[in-house]
Amino acid sequence: MTTANVRDVAALAGVSVGTVSNVLNQSKPVSAETAKRVLDAIDKLGFVRNDAARQLRVGQSRTVGMMVLDVSNPFFADVERGAEDLLGEHGRPLILGNSGESTARELAYLDLFEEQRVSGLLITPVGSVQRRLERLRERGSPVVLVDRHDNAQTFSSVSVDDLRGGELAAGHLLDLGRRNLAFVGGPTEILQVSQRARGAQQAALERDGGRIRMLELDTMRAEAGRAAGEQLLALPAVDRPDAVFAANDLIALGLLQALTRAGVRVPDDIALIGYDDISFAANAAIPLSSIRQPAREMGRAAAELLLAEIESPGRTEYRHIAFQPELVVRESTAGR
Amino acid sequence: MTTANVRDVAALAGVSVGTVSNVLNQSKPVSAETAKRVLDAIDKLGFVRNDAARQLRVGQSRTVGMMVLDVSNPFFADVERGAEDLLGEHGRPLILGNSGESTARELAYLDLFEEQRVSGLLITPVGSVQRRLERLRERGSPVVLVDRHDNAQTFSSVSVDDLRGGELAAGHLLDLGRRNLAFVGGPTEILQVSQRARGAQQAALERDGGRIRMLELDTMRAEAGRAAGEQLLALPAVDRPDAVFAANDLIALGLLQALTRAGVRVPDDIALIGYDDISFAANAAIPLSSIRQPAREMGRAAAELLLAEIESPGRTEYRHIAFQPELVVRESTAGR
DNA sequence: ATCGATGGTTAAATCGATTCACCGCACTCG
DNA sequence: CGAGTGCGGTGAATCGATTTAACCATCGAT
Known part of the structure; x- marks a missing residue:
């Protein structure tokens, strides 16, 4: 009992797998008529793209990781909501990890995020993970600090005064x-x-x-x-x-x-x-x-900074946004 | 600038890729001496396993998905903590999605979970997603309902009386x-x-x-x-x-x-x-x-039911745990 | 008539970890 | 002595989507 894959879809639609991919990602123009045939086939087979295969090929996940100190603190919950909203608008899912202020859990989640090759990371660090974060960035996952001043000026950040x-x-x-x-x-x-x-x-x-x-x-x-x-x-x-x-x-x-x-x-x-x-x-x-x-806004702003870095890699200039309390x-x- | 992979590790350690994999997963015994060589090589190269490749091969992710109605409601936050704790003990990360009681967001997350081939799903559904959940299960991702009675008796569930x-x-x-x-x-x-x-x-x-x-x-x-x-x-x-x-x-x-x-x-x-x-x-x-x-306990119990189904697939008997309020x-x- | 350009499609290579059939080798048992 | 049996280890095949070079019509311009 295996689920349908692109090859099955291509066979049923009478096209090649490349064309199926083009329909899925709009990476190349496809004539309206073939597109319809492909979509019908997808529907009939109940095809759902295998994200692991996609990631493997592309080299990076679309998901963004987020580490907070404590989900049950309403402040962080709101920051999370703000970030999730903005990322959602860009079709990027968010994986949430909460460290519960425990260094061990924080490290475990960082391992996970690294194995997953997340496209970026929003973090309110608890331990001294500077080196880990730098490594993450070297490997293609930019990092934005949330609600933490960054003395070394080596990461973008949002904070409140x-x-x-x-x-x-x-x-x-x-x-x-x-x-x-x-x-x-x-x-x-x-x-x-x-x-x-x-x-x-x-x-x-x-x-x-x-x-x-x-x-x-x-x-x-x-x-x-x-x-x-x-x-x-x-x-x-x-x-x-x-x-x-x-x-x-x-x-x-x-x-x-x-x-x-x-x-x-x-x-x-x-x-x-x-x-x-x-x-x-x-x-x-x-x-x-x-x-x-402004918790929601902070989440949104952090997500925006992160998206900017994700989309123009190789920049070495980091921005800091300081919100004013009210x-x-x-x-x-x-x-x- | 690409990161090290198993082949690089194997080359440096002077073994085959199969052996590296065996060290990584303890799937077959490896002599202490070669294991050490492999671990040293991993360390030297800063190798981090690519989870996408692993998932593709294995056919399933290790992560579990969870949908809650609202993270900022302390009750759900506690349920989440309970589930996360138990799953963490079994080395399974949790991806959290919150529907915010919106059907559209709920469906978007279900798509995501399906693309990710999550190994299981904990959900407090908002819309009528019975069919979607059944499909998810048919495809190998068991589902446990949290804090929802399941009239049709077709899913395991935890609830409170x-x-x-x-x-x-x-x-x-x-x-x-x-x-x-x-x-x-x-x-x-x-x-x-x-x-x-x-x-x-x-x-x-x-x-x-x-x-x-x-x-x-x-x-x-x-x-x-x-x-x-x-x-x-x-x-x-x-x-x-x-x-x-x-x-x-x-x-x-x-x-x-x-x-x-x-x-x-x-x-x-x-x-x-x-x-x-x-x-x-x-x-x-x-x-x-x-x-x-007992929010924490409910989360733990739901996670336990889910793990049981994940580890013995093909069972068709579903359990319901009803907690007593106090x-x-x-x-x-x-x-x- | 020939050359480019363009739009649409194809087939094969690729990503990286896991798995499985198989291979030596040493050792034991009948 | 030959068959059986563990133990360590190998390497090619595999998972499924994306990508790239190549190809083929068709059409317009020169």
Whole structure:
């Protein structure tokens, strides 16, 4: 029980295999009449092109690989959607791998992508895979970094200006008249986190806002935010901040829960702002102000950069697109 | 600039290509000494197996395809993780496609999977693709349905007992002493939704709980829940339900927002329970009771069924695994 | 009438890994 | 002593689509 191949189609249509291929790929003109005969034969036999054979001959797959840190984080899910949309418009399927922040899984996926000879790769790297990525590119699969600054300037990339994002968030809180700010964020080794913190401090400096209390967490998850909230509540009243900037929305939601359950009024007693503007921010009990990152657009832009490299190989100039974050004001920081 | 292939490796190691293949696949015993020579050669040349050539020869890919309705829905993201984990343990990569509930995209991905000759397919179908799936299977790619009942009994499947889930949720509300229930859910064409509703009605019948008010929405998103909440608030006080069962957590979160902003106390005035137990349910301002579906386990189970079919083709007996939902009580339905 | 050009089609070579029939060789068993 | 049997290993055939050189009419221009 084997499935039909081009030869079968050619036989039934009474043409050569070359002609079938020409119909399939429009690589050469074919008369309308023969084209119809071929298409009929394809239909009758239920022929479906064997992509492996095509790839083997052409030397490259049409699919693009993508590695994200965590599909279940809505931010990455949106980036993925943006990329998938754009690539879909160009008839290129996307293979998604999620590393789950594990270096081992990341390497396993890189092996896979290399064996598959993907036509390109979008990646938010977790380990130090610089050399691997360079090798991938040498072998004909260009690479675009997503949401990672590329110090060495050796790859195209898209990113968001996290410094500015931090500035926007803290600046907004300060503009509300709050003076006792706290920053609550995940491990500072994550570049994004430290940039957001630095941006916040800059804003404080510019506006004479005094020192910002720093609360370092070891994850970016809601549970950590809840714990941080309890920590804040334990502070003596004079020390308690009147505004909190959370390094992402998950943390902010955890904080919000801890605060409201303790009877603290948001925003009256403590104003709260998050980061990422995931959909759950707008849908929280007290709609959460946040810093919006244009996730979908970032995905699209990364895919565009990649397509450009795929289609004009041999270029050695890499582009960097920095998106500007945007302040979204909701109830959690409404004026008093 | 072409990359090394088995022939190059064979030449450098001083063996035949057959031997290289045997080393690569352990298909035949190779003496330790020659194996080492081959591995060294692979290393020196930076050889990476061309998967297209392998697939062409073998007739099938090792990768498994998966179609989900929406990656950004945390429930599906978890199912995906479960499947990916198990398949990863068997060295099988997963290609993820999300239909976004669009029939056109679903068909496009099915074409792709068919061209790729995936070794199997996990799918939560959106359109009526029964015939397509049967064809896929005839061509050697077994199919397992995820979270969809299969009336025709022609595919293996995993699902959750939604009838029981509805019963659990409504039963819990009734046990709290509430008597004026409302069910708020997405389009009833979705089997899951109507099953949950039926389960709820059954519980009411059993416990003499009277009629349940039905509010039909056209999406399962938080915005729809918010709108439904406003609708409930507009009801005259006597008609207003004292307990609401939402068809999923997103809707419940939307409801929670609308209710709390209007000053309604949850659970005192209105008790609220959702469905799915996504992580945001536990992290809501008022932690949300919910019906937990074992998403990860479902993904694993589906992958197991699929592997079984892949490895023993020609079996014609299909298995169905029904998971039992579980009631998770949190503050939103705490006793008064 | 001859030469090019053009549009349409063909046949054979090609991509790279796997497989299978077969080959030595050493060793054992009856 | 001859047949049988493992073990390591070989190399040609194979999978199916694409591509390229070549070919053949037909037509217009010179």
